[in-house]
Every structure is written in C-alpha cells, then in structure tokens.
Amino acid sequence: MDSAAPPQLAAIRNRISAAHKLFGAPPEQVELIAVSKTFGIEAIEPLLGAGQRLFGENRVQEAQGKWPDLKARYPDTQLHLIGPLQTNKVRDAVELFDVIQTLDRDKLAGALAKEMERCERRLPCFVQVNIGLEPQKAGIEPAETAAFVERCRDVHGLEIIGLMCIPPADQPPGPYFAHLAGLAKAASVDKLSMGMSADFETAIAMGATHVRIGSALFGSRPPLTP
Numbered sequence: 001m002d003s004a005a006p007p008q009l010a011a012i013r014n015r016i017s018a019a020h021k022l023f024g025a026p027p028e029q030v031e032l033i034a035v036s037k038t039f040g041i042e043a044i045e046p047l048l049g050a051g052q053r054l055f056g057e058n059r060v061q062e063a064q065g066k067w068p069d070l071k072a073r074y075p076d077t078q079l080h081l082i083g084p085l086q087t088n089k090v091r092d093a094v095e096l097f098d099v100i101q102t103l104d105r106d107k108l109a110g111a112l113a114k115e116m117e118r119c120e121r122r123l124p125c126f127v128q129v130n131i132g133l134e135p136q137k138a139g140i141e142p143a144e145t146a147a148f149v150e151r152c153r154d155v156h157g158l159e160i161i162g163l164m165c166i167p168p169a170d171q172p173p174g175p176y177f178a179h180l181a182g183l184a185k186a187a188s189v190d191k192l193s194m195g196m197s198a199d200f201e202t203a204i205a206m207g208a209t210h211v212r213i214g215s216a217l218f219g220s221r222p223p224l225t226p
C-alpha cells in the first residue's frame with residue numbers, strides 16, 4: 001500500500017487535476033514527472049512511497065549515482081532524461097533511462113538508434129524544440145521539427161512520441177506552449193512535455209501531457225555547480 005503522499009506531492013497532484021478539469025481533455029491524463037535533479041535518495045523515497053513513479057533527471061552521471069538502487073526497489077519506475085545528452089553518454093543513458101526527452105540532432109539520433117539496437121532496449125523519445133530560438137538553449141529549430149521527427153522515424157527507426165520544450169525564462173510562456181502544440185500536430189506526435197513549477201497550469205491549458213516539476217515538489221535547489 002502507498003503511504004500518505006507528502007504534502008507538496010498531494011498539492012501538486014491537486015493543482016494538476018484542477019487545471020486539467022478546468023481546461024478539459026484531451027489529454028485524458030496529465031503525467032507528473034517529478035524532477036529530482038540535485039536531490040538525494042532520502043528526498044526521493046517518500047515520493048516513491050506515495051506511489052509517484054515518473055521521475056526526471058538532467059544529468060546521466062548524477063542519475064547513475066542514485067537510480068540503479070531505487071529502480072531495483074521500485075521496478076515500475078519510469079526515468080526520463082530531461083537534460084542534454086552527449087553522444088559519449090548514450091550507452092549509459094540507454095541502460096538507465098526509460099524515456100529520452102532531449103533528442104535534438106541527427107548525430108544523437110544515430111547514436112541512440114545504434115545503441116538501442118545493440119542492447120535491444122527501444123526507448124520512446126521526445127524531440128526537444130528550441131521554441132524561443134535562444135542561442136544558449138538546446139533543441140531543434142521550430143521550423144525544422146516536422147522534418148527532423150520524420151528523419152528520426154524513417155531514417156533512424158526511433159520511436160518518437162512527442163515534443164518537449166523549455167520556453168524563454170523572461171516572457172509569458174503561453175504562446176510558446178501553444179506553438180509547441182501546433183508543431184506536434186504538424187509532426188504527427190501526441191505527447192507534449194511542457195510546463196515546470198512556475199507555469200505548469202498554463203502548459204496544461206495549452207495541451208501538455210507531461211509536466212516536469214522540480215522545486216515545487218522538492219524545494220529550491222542549490223545553485224548549479226559549474
């Protein structure tokens with residue numbers, strides 16, 4: 001039996017279902033990805049104990065330090081990679097993660113396809129879109145999204161299930177989420193990974209199927225180490 005949900009988890013689940021009820025389906029359900037980057041096993045376990053099974057990490061190496069043990073104990077956990085993936089980390093990523101959300105270039109698509117074939121572990125992927133055309137952010141350009149999704153499927157044989165984005169930090173996110181939803185339609189993918197602690201209700205209003213929430217669940221993170 002699941003233990004009582006920690007208060008933040010219960011509050012976020014309530015806000016997700018309220019937003020979903022208000023703005024209507026589809027999707028049938030909005031998936032909560034608990035973003036546990038920078039937090040240790042002691043912070044993650046209460047959520048697992050309360051039945052949360054989707055988690056996101058943005059660094060392969062950090063995830064390797066905590067998730068093999070947790071996944072052994074909670075085998076139905078689904079771990080999403082939501083940070084940039086270097087091709088030299090593809091082997092480790094395919095071994096540990098269950099979904100890759102940051103596919104954004106052909107070289108990476110080729111490397112993922114090869115590794116998935118080698119270890120017979122075919123992970124669903126999201127294509128990351130640089131929705132604000134920000135030079136410092138990863139992602140395929142919006143105008144190239146449909147063609148890239150098609151190449152990932154037809155040339156590389158990858159299973160592309162959706163699009164993911166991180167809108168510019170200093171602007172209202174709604175128009176960017178709406179843009180991503182339009183791109184998904186044009187590229188014939190169903191899932192939309194968008195919305196974080198500060199803006200997930202807006203993302204749900206624009207059709208998010210997956211919201212990625214860190215600080216609102218775990219508290220604020222220590223500043224990033226260089």
Ligand SMILES: *Cc1c(COP(=O)(O)O)cnc(C)c1O
Pocket residue numbers: 035037058082083166196197198212213214215216
């Ligand atoms: C850290 C992170 C999140 C979670 O951000 P919060 O604002 O803490 O909810 C979501 N998506 C990505 C890609 C992240 O790196």
